[in-house]
Amino acid sequence: MVALLKNEYDIVIVGAGPAGCSAAYFSKFFDSDNKFNVLLLEKFSGEKYTEYHHMCGECISHAAFNEIQPLKPKYTIENIEIYKEHVVDNYVLEHKVKGYIIDRPKFFSYIIDEYLKLGGEFEKGTLTKIIQKNDYYNIEIDDKKTVKTKYLIAADGANSTIRKSMHIKDINKITAVQYIIDKESEHNVIEVFYDEIYNGGYKWIFPNGMTTKIGLPQMKDKKIKIDGKIIKKQARVIGFGGIENRVYNNIVLIGDAAGQTNAMSYGGIRPGMYAGKLAAEAIVKYKNPQRYEIKWKKSIFNSEIVNESFQKLEKMNNKEIIEHLEPFNSNIILAIMKIILFKKYRKYWKIYKAYNIERKIGW
Numbered sequence: 001m002v003a004l005l006k007n008e009y010d011i012v013i014v015g016a017g018p019a020g021c022s023a024a025y026f027s028k029f030f031d032s033d034n035k036f037n038v039l040l041l042e043k044f045s046g047e048k049y050t051e052y053h054h055m056c057g058e059c060i061s062h063a064a065f066n067e068i069q070p071l072k073p074k075y076t077i078e079n080i081e082i083y084k085e086h087v088v089d090n091y092v093l094e095h096k097v098k099g100y101i102i103d104r105p106k107f108f109s110y111i112i113d114e115y116l117k118l119g120g121e122f123e124k125g126t127l128t129k130i131i132q133k134n135d136y137y138n139i140e141i142d143d144k145k146t147v148k149t150k151y152l153i154a155a156d157g158a159n160s161t162i163r164k165s166m167h168i169k170d171i172n173k174i175t176a177v178q179y180i181i182d183k184e185s186e187h188n189v190i191e192v193f194y195d196e197i198y199n200g201g202y203k204w205i206f207p208n209g210m211t212t213k214i215g216l217p218q219m220k221d222k223k224i225k226i227d228g229k230i231i232k233k234q235a236r237v238i239g240f241g242g243i244e245n246r247v248y249n250n251i252v253l254i255g256d257a258a259g260q261t262n263a264m265s266y267g268g269i270r271p272g273m274y275a276g277k278l279a280a281e282a283i284v285k286y287k288n289p290q291r292y293e294i295k296w297k298k299s300i301f302n303s304e305i306v307n308e309s310f311q312k313l314e315k316m317n318n319k320e321i322i323e324h325l326e327p328f329n330s331n332i333i334l335a336i337m338k339i340i341l342f343k344k345y346r347k348y349w350k351i352y353k354a355y356n357i358e359r360k361i362g363w
């Protein structure tokens with residue numbers, strides 16, 4: 001495979017996850033004169049790639065597709081209409097939502113096909129080394145082939161080799177564990193469970209065709225009982241909480257490599273794809289990666305309120321979890337009135353603001 005590579009590219013994107021596929025597709029989408037040689041590089045193929053990308057709830061909102069038009073929601077497994085939030089076995093908040101459970105590996109191959117049709121290249125290979133030259137980079141692939149590129153987009157996930165090799169301060173990470181259960185669950189419904197044992201996170205139960213996905217943050221010191229016959233157990237690291245800078249000369253970090261997953265919801269597909277589009281636009285249309293940095297910093301996805309609220313949730317005990325969500329256990333008008341009228345809710349004001357952001361861009 002690596003032997004087929006050219007010696008020189010304008011843009012190399014490392015990692016064919018949501019962020020990388022989006023960056024690759026939009027690099028060619030914005031390149032209407034077909035002037036840019038673009039390479040998308042991915043270390044996994046076949047079963048390994050499929051396995052890696054199914055290690056996810058695979059849940060994405062309808063709204064995400066407004067940002068990445070003309071890409072379409074293909075290979076959907078479920079249409080999600082109801083969101084149930086179980087608050088410490090005390091009460092359940094139920095809302096109408098619009099989203100999908102998507103077959104991620106198939107969805108990404110659809111995007112890669114569209115990218116190839118626009119003239120992009122896709123190869124299997126692992127980036128092993130980067131050497132910065134004057135105004136370009138030499139990247140080593142599989143420790144044997146060297147390729148020259150002007151721009152390098154790091155979409156290589158939470159444990160990004162590129163971020164590490166640049167000695168950039170590490171991002172916040174959690175390991176999420178997910179069980180595939182041999183049981184159908186209520187279709188069209190996603191459920192989350194809040195409890196102090198999840199340290200600011202939550203347990204989720206998502207339908208997935210004939211099976212169900214149950215996931216939670218890894219908790220080494222606690223035993224969690226999972227109901228149903230477990231077909232498979234998976235675990236993967238998520239990068240959240242952001243990073244100070246995403247652009248270093250012509251190296252651009254996107255997706256989990258830049259800690260762009262939402263700290264409160266663990267939703268990382270949408271922000272990664274949005275960042276991929278912004279990065280591609282900045283490089284191809286404006287030849288200025290800093291435009292991506294500026295646009296990302298101004299975007300609602302880059303929310304300090306969400307990060308700060310997650311830190312507050314991490315410290316909450318069950319009494320506080322129950323108390324702060326209690327106003328929402330009624331209709332929205334009543335909820336707003338309770339929050340305004342009762343002093344005990346005022347200390348949660350920032351968290352309520354974060355929930356409002358979550359409602360718009362959480363997944």
Ligand SMILES: Cc1cc2nc3c(=O)[nH]c(=O)nc-3n(C[C@H](O)[C@H](O)[C@H](O)COP(=O)(O)OP(=O)(O)OC[C@H]3O[C@@H](n4cnc5c(N)ncnc54)[C@H](O)[C@@H]3O)c2cc1C
Nearest residue numbers: 015017018019043056057058059127157255256267268269
């Ligand atoms: C259990 C679990 C459940 C989740 N559920 C959801 C959910 O329901 N909805 C949601 O929005 N988010 C969810 N997330 C978060 C989401 O999966 C991630 O935020 C998202 O995948 C990050 O996308 P990415 O493209 O940045 O990185 P990744 O998806 O990690 O992709 C990185 C790619 O880079 C490749 N790569 C790495 N290093 C190299 C290298 N050196 N050379 C070449 N290739 C390389 C990898 O093989 C991989 O294909 C979940 C995460 C977990 C762990």
